[in-house]
Amino acid sequence: MSKVRVLVGTRKGAFILTSDGMRESWNVSGPHFSGWEVYHLKGSPVDPNRLYASQSSAWSGQVIQRSNDGGDTWAPVGNKFVYEGVAGTHQWYDGTPHPWEFKRVWHLEPSLTDPDTVYAGVEDAAFFKSTDGGQNWQELPGLRGHGSGPRWQPGAGGMCLHTIMPDPTNPDRIFIAISAAGAFRTDDSGQTWQPINKGLYSQYIPEPTADVGHCVHHMAFHKSRPNVLFMQKHWDVMRSDDAGDSWHEVSGNLPTDFGFVIDVNSNEPDTIYVVPIKSDAEHFPPEGKLRVYRSRTGGNEWEALTNGLPQSNCYVNVFRDAMAVDSLDKCGVYFGTTGGQVYASSDAGDNWAPIVRDLPAVLSVEVQTLE
Amino acid sequence: MIRVYLPGHLRTLANINGEVEIEIQGPVTQRSVLDALELRYPALQGTIRDHVSGKRRSFLRFFACQEDLSHESPDAPLPDAVVSGAEPFLVVGAIAGG
Numbered sequence: 218m219s220k221v222r223v224l225v226g227t228r229k230g231a232f233i234l235t236s237d238g239m240r241e242s243w244n245v246s247g248p249h250f251s252g253w254e255v256y257h258l259k260g261s262p263v264d265p266n267r268l269y270a271s272q273s274s275a276w277s278g279q280v281i282q283r284s285n286d287g288g289d290t291w292a293p294v295g296n297k298f299v300y301e302g303v304a305g306t307h308q309w310y311d312g313t314p315h316p317w318e319f320k321r322v323w324h325l326e327p328s329l330t331d332p333d334t335v336y337a338g339v340e341d342a343a344f345f346k347s348t349d350g351g352q353n354w355q356e357l358p359g360l361r362g363h364g365s366g367p368r369w370q371p372g373a374g375g376m377c378l379h380t381i382m383p384d385p386t387n388p389d390r391i392f393i394a395i396s397a398a399g400a401f402r403t404d405d406s407g408q409t410w411q412p413i414n415k416g417l418y419s420q421y422i423p424e425p426t427a428d429v430g431h432c433v434h435h436m437a438f439h440k441s442r443p444n445v446l447f448m449q450k451h452w453d454v455m456r457s458d459d460a461g462d463s464w465h466e467v468s469g470n471l472p473t474d475f476g477f478v479i480d481v482n483s484n485e486p487d488t489i490y491v492v493p494i495k496s497d498a499e500h501f502p503p504e505g506k507l508r509v510y511r512s513r514t515g516g517n518e519w520e521a522l523t524n525g526l527p528q529s530n531c532y533v534n535v536f537r538d539a540m541a542v543d544s545l546d547k548c549g550v551y552f553g554t555t556g557g558q559v560y561a562s563s564d565a566g567d568n569w570a571p572i573v574r575d576l577p578a579v580l581s582v583e584v585q586t587l588e
Numbered sequence: 589m590i591r592v593y594l595p596g597h598l599r600t601l602a603n604i605n606g607e608v609e610i611e612i613q614g615p616v617t618q619r620s621v622l623d624a625l626e627l628r629y630p631a632l633q634g635t636i637r638d639h640v641s642g643k644r645r646s647f648l649r650f651f652a653c654q655e656d657l658s659h660e661s662p663d664a665p666l667p668d669a670v671v672s673g674a675e676p677f678l679v680v681g682a683i684a685g686g
Contacts, residue, residue, distance in 0.1 A: 251600070252596075252597050253597065274597065275647050276595070276597070276645065276647040276648055276681045276682070277597065277598060277601075277635035277636070277645060277647075277648070278634055278635055278638070278645060279634065280601065280631070280634075280635065293601060293631040296633070296634045296635075296639070297633070297634060297639045298639075299639065299640055319640075
């Protein structure tokens with residue numbers, strides 16, 4: 218029978234939640250790396266027991282942990298992230314040039330084909346790669362060297378590369394996103410990159426349709442259809458049908474199109490999920506009602522999913538990497554909140570229940586479906 | 589024998605129980621003590637001093653003999669009581685909430 222393993226990164230450690238395919242009864246393991254911020258952890262698609270975790274703190278910087286047994290035991294691996302060449306400058310909040318400085322790893326993306334190869338998206342935004350299981354890291358400097366780097370700027374959470382999506386149908390193609398620079402695509406395994414932000418409109422930058430500067434919060438695709446991309450931008454939910462060459466808005470009837478997470482049902486490529494957040498200043502659900510919105514039409518037409526979610530006095534946020542789906546039938550959908558709840562739906566969002574209620578603030582949620 | 593006391597989160601990271609005792613050949617300084625510490629416990633590399641600049645992380649402090657040595661030169665000799673092992677060299681997490 219299938220099993221599900223949910224990997225949860227929080228402000229004060231990591232937790233691993235496991236269940237059988239029924240997804241009704243859960244075992245909770247943790248905290249791992251107690252007291253540290255765990256921005257992200259994720260397993261290898263080709264060796265599910267190979268996990269990577271990003272552990273960091275203001276006191277002691279960045280640590281990368283690796284497990285070879287599904288998270289039962291961990292060992293620190295390499296944590297030296299050094300920018301290639303002259304680091305250069307990006308825009309600071311006040312518009313002045315600011316030197317690139319490594320702060321932390323926001324996202325770890327294991328290769329689709331090799332358990333020892335893993336990508337890291339970091340703050341200040343850059344793209345790193347390890348081919349030896351995380352022992353050594355090299356920047357692929359073509360991204361920062363694209364030429365637009367001096368115009369990138371930090372969002373409120375920092376200038377982070379937070380989304381990495383290798384194309385399962387094209388080993389040379391990877392999509393990434395940066396707050397606040399926008400989305401980029403490589404078609405040569407990371408050597409060169411192009412911004413893919415045509416169609417985005419952002420009133421908070423001097424030129425709202427500029428090629429870079431957009432605060433993309435998250436992106437997702439269905440693995441069978443990687444040319445169709447979905448994006449939750451700072452404001453606006455967007456869709457591209459041409460691998461990012463152009464975007465159009467699909468916010469439709471959402472109560473607000475601000476938010477952080479977006480994901481795609483593993484069985485239905487046109488079924489997507491977002492969690493609307495009231496505004497950039499009010500990072501909580503509208504009306505104090507925690508609602509996941511689902512579109513079965515690839516956007517524009519949205520329905521509120523509320524069964525099992527708090528519908529009064531709920532003022533949590535759901536961070537950008539804190540939603541994931543399993544690959545069972547029906548699709549399981551999971552998300553974590555800044556209030557420490559991890560909610561799960563085993564029926565594609567129709568009904569929800571908390572797996573845990575009182576973790577530290579959840580930073581990330583990933584799911585592994587295990588045979 | 590130099591005694592080094594680390595904050596709890598770094599002891600956990602490096603699987604250390606209690607104080608660390610290390611031998612130093614040559615001058616006993618912050619740099620030589622931390623170099624020897626990181627050589628024995630590679631997991632500590634980058635966690636006390638920044639990988640690139642080599643500077644103390646700003647939320648960690650170095651104390652010994654009831655003195656704050658955080659702003660001393662990393663190549664300044666440590667107090668005799670640290671060199672003799674009578675007092676530990678303390679790596680302390682700054683009071684920064686959280």
